[in-house]
Amino acid sequence: MSRTPEPLPIRQSDDGKWEVENVSGNWIKCRTKKDAEILSNAPIVRSKIYETIFPNKALAAELDKTAKILKQYRISDYRFFRAMAKRARGREH
Numbered sequence: 001m002s003r004t005p006e007p008l009p010i011r012q013s014d015d016g017k018w019e020v021e022n023v024s025g026n027w028i029k030c031r032t033k034k035d036a037e038i039l040s041n042a043p044i045v046r047s048k049i050y051e052t053i054f055p056n057k058a059l060a061a062e063l064d065k066t067a068k069i070l071k072q073y074r075i076s077d078y079r080f081f082r083a084m085a086k087r088a089r090g091r092e093h
Contacts, residue, residue, distance in 0.1 A: 005043040010036050028073055038069040042077070055090035063088055 009021040018036035019027040030036040045066045052059050063085035070078035 005047045007040040007044060008042070010040050022075070028075075030073070035069055035072070038066055039073065039075075042066050042070065042081075045081070049084050049088075052088070054088055056088050060085045060088035 011019050011021075011027070013019055013027075013029070018030045018033045020030060020036050020039040021027050022039075028039065030039065045062050048059055048062070063081045067078045067081035067085060070076075070081060
């Protein structure tokens with residue numbers, strides 16, 4: 001049985017910047033709290049792909065938003081989220 005995905009840890013550093021821990025000990029500095037929240041929730045958004053019947057415009061929008069932030073922070077998973085957003089809109093290519 002698989003675990004329910006959880007958000008990645010978020011913290012605010014001493015200088016007031018928001019950070020997300022993507023792997024143990026590796027904190028990504030974010031420009032805004034909203035960016036940090038979107039990055040933190042990426043595992044949850046990813047899990048929705050496998051629980052949703054397509055097409056689903058709401059999920060597509062969430063995937064697009066996550067892909068945009070992942071790309072902004074140079075996290076290569078953005079390509080997967082972008083492709084899944086197309087699929088959620090009912091377009092495979």
